[in-house]
Every structure is written in structure tokens, then in C-alpha cells.
Amino acid sequence: MTDKPFVTLRGVTRTVTLPEGDKLEILRGIDLDIYGGEHIGIVGRSGTGKSTLLNLLGLLDKPTSGELLWRGMAVQKISDAKAAKIRGRDIGFVFQQFNLLPGRTALENVAAPMLYGSAKDVMTRNRRALEVLAELGLENRAYDLPHRLSGGEQQRVAIARALVRQPKIVLADEPTGALDVETGLHVIRMLERAVLDLGATLITITHDPKIAAMSTRALELADGKLHPIESESNTSDIAQAVRAAKADSQKQAVRAASPARSASRASADASAADKQGVNAA
Ligand SMILES: Nc1ncnc2c1ncn2[C@@H]1O[C@H](COP(=O)(O)OP(=O)(O)OP(=O)(O)O)[C@@H](O)[C@H]1O
Numbered sequence: 396m397t398d399k400p401f402v403t404l405r406g407v408t409r410t411v412t413l414p415e416g417d418k419l420e421i422l423r424g425i426d427l428d429i430y431g432g433e434h435i436g437i438v439g440r441s442g443t444g445k446s447t448l449l450n451l452l453g454l455l456d457k458p459t460s461g462e463l464l465w466r467g468m469a470v471q472k473i474s475d476a477k478a479a480k481i482r483g484r485d486i487g488f489v490f491q492q493f494n495l496l497p498g499r500t501a502l503e504n505v506a507a508p509m510l511y512g513s514a515k516d517v518m519t520r521n522r523r524a525l526e527v528l529a530e531l532g533l534e535n536r537a538y539d540l541p542h543r544l545s546g547g548e549q550q551r552v553a554i555a556r557a558l559v560r561q562p563k564i565v566l567a568d569e570p571t572g573a574l575d576v577e578t579g580l581h582v583i584r585m586l587e588r589a590v591l592d593l594g595a596t597l598i599t600i601t602h603d604p605k606i607a608a609m610s611t612r613a614l615e616l617a618d619g620k621l622h623p624i625e626s627e628s629n630t631s632d633i634a635q636a637v638r639a640a641k642a643d644s645q646k647q648a649v650r651a652a653s654p655a656r657s658a659s660r661a662s663a664d665a666s667a668a669d670k671q672g673v674n675a676a
Pocket residue numbers: 411412413419421439440441442443444445446447448
């Protein structure tokens with residue numbers, strides 16, 4: 396993890412005006428420091444403002460008040476053209492519904508973001524796209540159209556597209572929403588490994604406590620603010636579910652990491668049983 400945050404939010408609010416003229420305060424004071432190399436999981440009930448927050452982090456929108464610093468620059472002062480440039484170069488988005496271009500092959504979908512980058516020739520772009528597809532185990536699907544791919548494969552293509560320009564941060568909004576539980580966990584593991592291998596940061600928005608439990612830091616968005624999930628004082632249902640899922644996966648990791656210990660315990664148990672004559676024929 397980097398020692399300096401590269402995105403900082405202080406008292407960030409986002410208020411929208413509804414058609415009748417009423418104001419809706421979606422975010423009411425977000426404080427957050429985001430470091431390189433971490434995986435932040437954000438959970439929260441529907442309509443609490445998770446996508447609104449992600450749009451701010453992805454420079455697709457600006458705060459109503461408060462301070463949002465992108466690598467030390469106040470986003471309010473960044474022009475739309477500069478924001479678009481930063482988005483293309485440093486930010487990868489993964490959406491719930493994949494958002495792949497239906498008439499284009501997996502390879503063309505992954506190569507597409509490079510069209511807007513530094514003018515690389517088509518061979519270089521395709522080579523790079525194939526490399527990333529291969530990292531995600533999709534080298535054999537490069538020339539298939541999206542509708543020929545399974546949901547998990549389509550989401551991996553969407554991940555490859557988010558990673559192809561080696562972003563500094565990947566923002567994933569419910570990336571497993573359209574997948575079954577097992578496929579979802581598998582896809583998140585791949586996404587996390589690929590992002591952390593780049594030394595980049597992953598922010599995952601999810602409804603699934605198991606997925607939030609995989610993050611290095613889980614936060615709950617409620618009442619327009621972020622609340623740490625690790626803190627026992629957070630007694631919401633979802634915080635408790637994430638903590639339980641984390642404890643569960645830690646237990647499984649310990650079991651998986653120490654087969655020697657369980658084998659030696661089993662043999663100690665057997666010899667103790669022998670001594671008691673339990674195993675005697
Ligand atoms: N531009 C807008 N104008 C009016 N209302 C908006 C606007 N953007 C968001 N909202 C409202 O703000 C609230 C938060 O929206 P947001 O999409 O951020 O929620 P969310 O937490 O991502 O929900 P979900 O889990 O269902 O995706 C919702 O009630 C939404 O209808």
C-alpha cells in the first residue's frame with residue numbers, strides 16, 4: 396500500500412434537485428483516504444448513494460460541496476477535457492451489466508479503450524488486448540462475440556477492458572450482480588489479483604457480504620456517510636453479515652494453509668486412540 400493517499404475526500408456532499416424543485420441530499424459528508432494497492436469494499440442498501448459516490452471517484456461527476464482531491468488536485472478545478480483524459484488513462488470501470496459492444500468480438504471490446512489513448516497501431520493494440528485476455532484465461536474466446544460467452548466470461552472480458560490501459564484505480568459497480576455466487580467469487584478473485592498485480596487500487600460496490608469480506612477494508616454507506624464495517628460498534632445487519640463472512644473465510648484459509656498440522660493432529664489422535672485400545676482390531 397502507498398504511504399500517501401492518491402484520492403482524498405473530506406466532507407464530500409452530493410445534492411440533486413428533483414423535478415418538483417425539492418433537494419435530495421444523497422451524500423452528506425464523505426471522508427475517505429484511498430491508497431494505492433488496497434481493495435475497498437463498499438456495501439449499502441439500494442438507493443443509499445453507492446453509484447453516486449463511484450461516479451464522483453471516477454470523475455464522472457463533481458461534489459456539491461467538500462473537497463475531493465485526485466492525486467492532490469481539487470477535482471472542482473479539473474476541466475471536463477482533463478477529467479476525460481484522466482479517466483481514459485488512470486481509471487478502469489467494470490459495470491454490473493458488462494456493457495460490452497454486442498457486435499464486436501471479445502478482442503475488439505478489450506482493445507477499444509486503447510483507440511483513445513496514445514496512438515498505438517492496431518497490431519500493438521491487439522497484442523496487448525490478447526495479453527490481458529490470456530491473463531484472465533480467455534485466450535480461446537478472443538474472437539467470439541459477447542452473446543456466445545457465458546455471464547462469467549463476459550464479465551471477465553469487461554474486466555480485461557478495464558485493465559488494458561493499466562489504470563491506477565478500478566471502480567467496479569456491482570460487478571457480480573448478474574452472476575451466480577460461485578462464478579461471482581471466482582470473477583472477484585481474478586479482478587482483485589489482476590488489479591493488485593498492477594499495484595492499483597480496487598473499489599468494489601456489492602450487495603454480497605461474501606464479496607465485501609474479500610476486500611482489505613469494508614465500508615458501509617448509510618445516511619449519506621461511510622461507516623467502517625470492522626468496527627463492532629457498527630451493528631447493522633449487513634456489517635454483521637460481512638464480519639461473519641470474513642471470520643468464516645479466515646477459518647477456511649487457516650485450514651487450507653495447515654494441512655500438515657491437521658495431518659499431524661490426526662496421527663496424534665490415532666495414536667492416542669491406539670493407546671486407549673480404541674483402534675485395536
Ligand atoms: N441525478 C439524479 N436526480 C435525481 N435523483 C437521483 C439522481 N441520482 C441519484 N438519484 C437518487 O439518489 C439515490 C441514490 O442513488 P444511487 O444510484 O447512488 O444509489 P445506489 O446506492 O447505487 O443504489 P442501487 O444499490 O440500487 O444501485 C436514489 O434514490 C436515486 O434515485
